[in-house]
Amino acid sequence: MVTGHVQWDDRLATGVGAFDAAHRELVDLHNRIVWACEHDVSVSDVRERIRTFLMYARWHFHEEEEYMRRIRYPGYVDHKTDHDRLLDDAGDFVTSLGAALTREDGPAIVSYFSFWLTRHMTEKDRALRDFLADTDAASRG
Numbered sequence: 001m002v003t004g005h006v007q008w009d010d011r012l013a014t015g016v017g018a019f020d021a022a023h024r025e026l027v028d029l030h031n032r033i034v035w036a037c038e039h040d041v042s043v044s045d046v047r048e049r050i051r052t053f054l055m056y057a058r059w060h061f062h063e064e065e066e067y068m069r070r071i072r073y074p075g076y077v078d079h080k081t082d083h084d085r086l087l088d089d090a091g092d093f094v095t096s097l098g099a100a101l102t103r104e105d106g107p108a109i110v111s112y113f114s115f116w117l118t119r120h121m122t123e124k125d126r127a128l129r130d131f132l133a134d135t136d137a138a139s140r141g
């Protein structure tokens with residue numbers, strides 16, 4: 001049994017409806033990777049799920065960055081740097097899996113993306129949420 005299923009939790013909420021919807025979608029797409037790694041699916045299906053997850057993450061990061069610029073979020077550079085690093089690192093990780101991806105790679109894939117997603121949401125996205133809670137920036141968004 002592969003662990004790494006991420007459970008949506010209101011503590012992950014930012015209070016910005018569009019971002020919370022996107023974060024829920026990211027959690028769901030991540031859990032689809034976990035499911036694929038736990039079940040007897042093809043390696044190409046696992047790859048496709050990773051590709052979809054990262055495409056969605058890229059789109060979401062872009063939306064979040066536009067919003068942070070608009071409200072002049074003071075943590076913008078740090079947050080965007082983390083987005084960029086996440087995408088670069090995920091690209092390297094996928095490349096490192098190479099063409100010879102096997103079912104035995106499942107636990108590594110799951111633990112990698114679980115950490116990848118939850119660390120950012122509980123540190124950087126939470127800092128954004130705390131900033132919004134302390135200001136009326138959410139209503140300006």
Ligand SMILES: [Fe+2]
Nearest residue numbers: 064079124125
């Ligand atoms: Fe973010």
Ligand SMILES: [Fe+2]
Nearest residue numbers: 023060064125
């Ligand atoms: Fe986010």
